[in-house]
Amino acid sequence: MYFKNFSILSVICLASFLFVSCSDEYEVPDGVTKLTNDCIKRSLGPNVVGGQIEFAYAMALPREKGRLVSARVQASISGAEGTYMEHRSYHTDDVGTDVGVEIGSPSETNGGVTEVHFTVDTCASTLRYYYIIPEEARGREVSFTFSAESSNGQAVNYKMGPYKISNMDMKLDIELKNNTYFSIEDMRTYTPAEAAQHPEKIDFIYLFRQMRGVKFLHAFVSPTADKDYLPGVTVPESFTNSTKMMRVYASADQQLARNEFGVFVDDVDLQQIDVSNSPIFVINMVETGGIWAETADGRYKAYIYINSAPETRAGMTVSMKRLKVR
Amino acid sequence: MKKYLFTILTIFLIVVGCTKFPIDEDGLLITDREDCYISNLELLGADQRSVLTEKLVVIDEEKLTISAEVQFGTDLRNIYPQFSLATDAKLDPKIVGKVDFSDLEHPKQYTVISGNRKVRKTYTVLITVQQP
Numbered sequence: 017m018y019f020k021n022f023s024i025l026s027v028i029c030l031a032s033f034l035f036v037s038c039s040d041e042y043e044v045p046d047g048v049t050k051l052t053n054d055c056i057k058r059s060l061g062p063n064v065v066g067g068q069i070e071f072a073y074a075m076a077l078p079r080e081k082g083r084l085v086s087a088r089v090q091a092s093i094s095g096a097e098g099t100y101m102e103h104r105s106y107h108t109d110d111v112g113t114d115v116g117v118e119i120g121s122p123s124e125t126n127g128g129v130t131e132v133h134f135t136v137d138t139c140a141s142t143l144r145y146y147y148i149i150p151e152e153a154r155g156r157e158v159s160f161t162f163s164a165e166s167s168n169g170q171a172v173n174y175k176m177g178p179y180k181i182s183n184m185d186m187k188l189d190i191e192l193k194n195n196t197y198f199s200i201e202d203m204r205t206y207t208p209a210e211a212a213q214h215p216e217k218i219d220f221i222y223l224f225r226q227m228r229g230v231k232f233l234h235a236f237v238s239p240t241a242d243k244d245y246l247p248g249v250t251v252p253e254s255f256t257n258s259t260k261m262m263r264v265y266a267s268a269d270q271q272l273a274r275n276e277f278g279v280f281v282d283d284v285d286l287q288q289i290d291v292s293n294s295p296i297f298v299i300n301m302v303e304t305g306g307i308w309a310e311t312a313d314g315r316y317k318a319y320i321y322i323n324s325a326p327e328t329r330a331g332m333t334v335s336m337k338r339l340k341v342r
Numbered sequence: 343m344k345k346y347l348f349t350i351l352t353i354f355l356i357v358v359g360c361t362k363f364p365i366d367e368d369g370l371l372i373t374d375r376e377d378c379y380i381s382n383l384e385l386l387g388a389d390q391r392s393v394l395t396e397k398l399v400v401i402d403e404e405k406l407t408i409s410a411e412v413q414f415g416t417d418l419r420n421i422y423p424q425f426s427l428a429t430d431a432k433l434d435p436k437i438v439g440k441v442d443f444s445d446l447e448h449p450k451q452y453t454v455i456s457g458n459r460k461v462r463k464t465y466t467v468l469i470t471v472q473q474p
Contacts, residue, residue, distance in 0.1 A: 230414035230474045244474075245415065262420075265389035294388070299415040305389060 051077040051170040055162050058144070061271050061280040063179055064186045064337075065154050066096070069147045071176060072106075075164035076140035082168035084119075084134045089145050090161045091128040092178075096150035101130045105141040119143075139166075153181040182283050184339040186271060189323065192222040194330035195249060198236070200259070200311050200318045203338055215239075215254040219311055220261070220297075223249060224330035231300040234325045234332055236261060236307060238296035245297045257312040262294040264319075265305040272321040272335035273304070286317045286339040301325060306334075317341050366459060370432055375457030377428035380465055383408050386422040388440075393421065395472050406465045414472045418444040423467070430457025443469050 052075070059070040075084060089101060101123040104116030119141050120134040132143060147160070159177030187203040197211035197218045198204075211218050220236040225247055237245045239255030269281040289308045298307055306321040318338040325332045363371040380401060387393045393416040400409040412418070420440045425433055434453045443450060446469060453464040 227474050230472055232414070232474075235415075263387065263389040263417075265391055293419055295417045295419075297415065300413065 048078060051164065051166045051172050053162065053164050053172045053174050055174045055176055057176060060278065062182045062282040063149055064182050064184060065149050065151055067149055067186065069149065069179065071145045072142055073145060073162045074142040077166050079139050082166045083137050083139055084141055085165045085167050086131060086133050087143050088129065088131045088163045091147060092159045093150060093153045094128040096148040098148040099125055099130060100146055101132050102144040103132050105143060149181055155183045156181055184283050184286060184337050186337050188335045190334050192332040192334060194224050196222050198222060200309060200316050200338055203336060212252065218255055219257055219259040221249060222332060234301040235297065235299040236301065241297040245299065258296045259312055260291040260294045260296060260310050261298045262291045262308045263298045263305065264308060268304055269319065269321055269337065272337065281319045281337050283339055286319065287341060289317060315340060315342055368432065372459050373430045373457040375430045376461055378431055378454050378456035378461040378463050379428050380408060380425050380454055382426035383410055384424040385410060385412060386424065388417060388420045406463055407468055408465050409468045411470045411472055414474060416471060425452065427454055431455060
């Protein structure tokens with residue numbers, strides 16, 4: 017009885033599988049008969065002025081139909097200096113390395129148009145395009161039209177975007193020496209002598225101290241903080257900024273840390289972060305950590321990431337994103 | 343024989359599985375446990391890293407105090423406390439985010455309530471700041 021029921025059940029299941037699987041028959045598509053193209057955006061994260069947006073533009077036509085003649089990109093806002101299209105077509109070899117094969121002369125850029133002319137006989141190519149985001153694109157949207165032409169007179173195009181350009185600024189690898197003064201607005205350090213000329217710009221002092229019994233080490237301290245947190249530093253009375261700072265760890269921005277993690281700080285994060293209840297100093301800062309900060313006048317908010325901070329000696333390398341909020 | 347064993351086991355599991363404990367206002371089971379204590383305290387800073395020094399947290403079950411030392415420079419207004427409690431016990435007030443421990447003269451108090459909700463103990467958290 018048991019085996020009989022099992023057999024009936026098996027037949028029903030098999031029949032239902034056959035019915036379901038046969039309902040949509042796959043048809044092999046026709047081969048490509050004309051010039052075609054495709055495009056992907058390779059770069060991730062917020063588009064920051066001075067940074068780049070990278071694309072890979074692929075184009076091909078059947079061998080017997082002709083060869084590629086040119087590839088072209090039209091950007092809605094002209095790219096900054098350094099914008100170019102690769103004149104090498106890349107493929108990935110057996111061990112995952114990108115290998116470039118030269119297919120034409122270096123690209124020429126005029127206004128928003130970047131173009132490469134093919135000088136080799138090829139019917140398929142993937143070219144990369146690097147758009148350096150110009151200052152005039154800040155806060156606006158930019159879009160791109162990729163196009164290709166072949167020797168048989170065919171032409172194709174592919175539209176990408178629009179992409180929002182961030183309002184924030186980014187600066188990488190700022191070296192901090194012991195007892196230097198830092199301006200979030202200027203995204204740079206000042207020596208004590210320089211800082212004395214612009215006390216209103218100084219948001220915090222970077223110092224490194226090895227103290228008995230406590231972990232002080234690397235610290236960012238507002239000029240107005242308690243003297244306990246400014247050992248060995250005499251700050252003139254003209255320095256009056258109290259900068260709120262909130263320490264953060266394990267949320268490294270990919271663009272600042274340049275690691276593999278897909279975490280990005282964007283305009284909206286800086287707009288929404290609330291550091292109003294935070295102290296005006298942070299001590300014992302460690303590598304891969306960082307801070308959210310707001311200038312005393314409330315005009316700027318920043319995320320500062322610590323790229324390197326040796327445990328046993330002074331000196332730190334930081335990268336930052338900064339947004340003017342009012 | 344196997345068939346009978348299987349049936350008995352199934353009935354047993356159904357009976358055990360259907361034993362009901364009442365649920366309190368927080369959606370937690372009210373059990374038979376009378377254990378009521380805090381076994382450990384961890385304090386995390388705004389960056390979710392411990393702000394405690396190497397000194398051990400001391401829990402005094404007679405005075406019902408928890409003594410902890412935090413690192414020099416700790417931002418006491420933005421602390422995430424983490425209490426380890428007896429099984430099935432719960433804490434009042436609940437920890438729902440950052441807690442301000444900066445008023446050292448008026449230490450925070452937390453009450454542990456046992457699993458059967460019949461035993462309550464109120465602990466006082468005494469924080470000292472490491473000094474150079």
